Amino acid sequence: MRPFIWNYAQHNEGPDAPVPYAYNSAAQLNLLPDGRPAISDRELLLALSTTTSTAGSQTHFDD
Amino acid sequence: MTVLILTSHQDVTTDMVVAELHERGVPLVRLDPADLPGEAGLSAEYVSGDFHCYLSADGRMVSSKSLRSIWVRRPGEPAAHAPEPSRWLSAETGQALYGALCSTTARWMNHPRQADQARLKPWQLRFAHRSGFAVPPTVITTFPRVAEQFAGQYGKVVVKSLSGPPRGEPAIALPTALVEPGTDFAGVAGGPTLLQRYVPKRADIRLTCVGGRMFAARKVSASGQVDGRYGDTGQVWEPAVVPDRIARAVHDYTGLAGLAYAAFDFAEDAEAVWWFLECNQGGQFGFVELETGQPIAEAVASWLAQEPRGPA
Numbered sequence: 471m472r473p474f475i476w477n478y479a480q481h482n483e484g485p486d487a488p489v490p491y492a493y494n495s496a497a498q499l500n501l502l503p504d505g506r507p508a509i510s511d512r513e514l515l516l517a518l519s520t521t522t523s524t525a526g527s528q529t530h531f532d533d
Numbered sequence: 534m535t536v537l538i539l540t541s542h543q544d545v546t547t548d549m550v551v552a553e554l555h556e557r558g559v560p561l562v563r564l565d566p567a568d569l570p571g572e573a574g575l576s577a578e579y580v581s582g583d584f585h586c587y588l589s590a591d592g593r594m595v596s597s598k599s600l601r602s603i604w605v606r607r608p609g610e611p612a613a614h615a616p617e618p619s620r621w622l623s624a625e626t627g628q629a630l631y632g633a634l635c636s637t638t639a640r641w642m643n644h645p646r647q648a649d650q651a652r653l654k655p656w657q658l659r660f661a662h663r664s665g666f667a668v669p670p671t672v673i674t675t676f677p678r679v680a681e682q683f684a685g686q687y688g689k690v691v692v693k694s695l696s697g698p699p700r701g702e703p704a705i706a707l708p709t710a711l712v713e714p715g716t717d718f719a720g721v722a723g724g725p726t727l728l729q730r731y732v733p734k735r736a737d738i739r740l741t742c743v744g745g746r747m748f749a750a751r752k753v754s755a756s757g758q759v760d761g762r763y764g765d766t767g768q769v770w771e772p773a774v775v776p777d778r779i780a781r782a783v784h785d786y787t788g789l790a791g792l793a794y795a796a797f798d799f800a801e802d803a804e805a806v807w808w809f810l811e812c813n814q815g816g817q818f819g820f821v822e823l824e825t826g827q828p829i830a831e832a833v834a835s836w837l838a839q840e841p842r843g844p845a
């Protein structure tokens with residue numbers, strides 16, 4: 471039987487947009503192509519919403 | 534003394550804390566359990582009662598004797614990146630890693646035992662009440678009749694999941710939703726269903742508690758909005774003052790739960806009562822810090838950087 475809550479499920483739109491930064495193991499931080507830390511670009515992080523409480527929910531139940 | 538951070542590479546919220554630790558010159562090792570075995574390695578030895586463990590990640594080594602703290606942030610499933618991943622290999626790897634780490638004297642944010650307990654929503658509601666929070670009437674049931682009666686009694690009720698959306702593809706979201714009058718509750722028999730009285734709210738509150746330091750943020754609700762996380766309403770998170778009564782309850786709750794870190798969700802009603810909705814033991818704080826400017830990453834780094842107590 472289909473659980474009750476499934477009547478309220480929503481499909482997320484498409485896969486996540488690729489991020490313009492990559493993990494750097496020497497710095498132990500994500501860096502932008504110009505070498506600056508990704509977190510130095512606040513507007514970028516807000517736009518990507520990788521830091522919101524719904525972003526993580528797909529991979530984590532702790533949000 | 535080194536800080537160990539268990540998290541995935543992509544997690545930029547961790548970066549905010551790593552940068553703070555770098556600034557203080559605190560050594561750290563960032564390790565994703567998904568990379569073990571492989572990019573990460575482990576060795577733990579028990580010889581005549583003495584225990585010693587080494588971890589390596591990306592060529593960095595840390596010994597259990599020099600661990601000051603462990604932050605469990607967004608760890609991948611152990612061994613998920615192995616060439617032939619399996620549930621069995623994940624279980625073996627998880628035992629080795631967390632078993633060894635639980636045998637150290639490092640301070641945890643949060644200890645896995647406390648984290649497991651604190652994730653249980655029914656447990657949360659009970660302990661929230663004991664700690665002095667206002668908790669909306671809630672039912673968790675597999676009986677359609679009970680669900681129907683509950684909805685009839687409280688009029689406006691919401692449904693939400695206990696453990697979050699299913700993981701994997703395709704990506705599905707399970708926002709908290711209002712149950713319309715006349716709804717058929719037969720599906721309640723198909724899975725435990727959590728119904729809660731709807732709190733007519735004027736704002737959502739997110740309170741992050743880091744080793745006793747509290748940061749509250751408030752976001753005004755749009756009229757008729759149910760789940761504050763979905764739908765762009767043009768409202769933003771703003772810093773809020775923590776009422777004394779709430780501060781005492783947060784203090785008691787985190788004490789009872791044994792949590793060094795906790796992120797609480799509340800619904801604020803027209804009388805300014807903060808109704809407890811849930812407490813996420815590993816809740817996200819990146820969006821709060823980015824929008825409010827509250828120094829949460831700094832607080833996490835400070836907590837992690839404290840030196841452990843000396844041997845007893």
Ligand SMILES: Nc1ncnc2c1ncn2[C@@H]1O[C@H](COP(=O)(O)OP(=O)(O)O)[C@@H](O)[C@H]1O
Pocket residue numbers: 533669691693694697709729730731732733734737759760761762798800810811
């Ligand atoms: N009883 C309720 N009344 C009004 N809004 C609610 C209620 N329960 C949840 N919400 C809204 O839905 C959001 C998500 O619910 P929550 O209890 O935090 O569960 P989760 O985040 O695990 O899905 C809340 O932040 C809030 O905006």
Ligand SMILES: [Mg+2]
Pocket residue numbers: 533798811
């Ligand atoms: Mg929540």
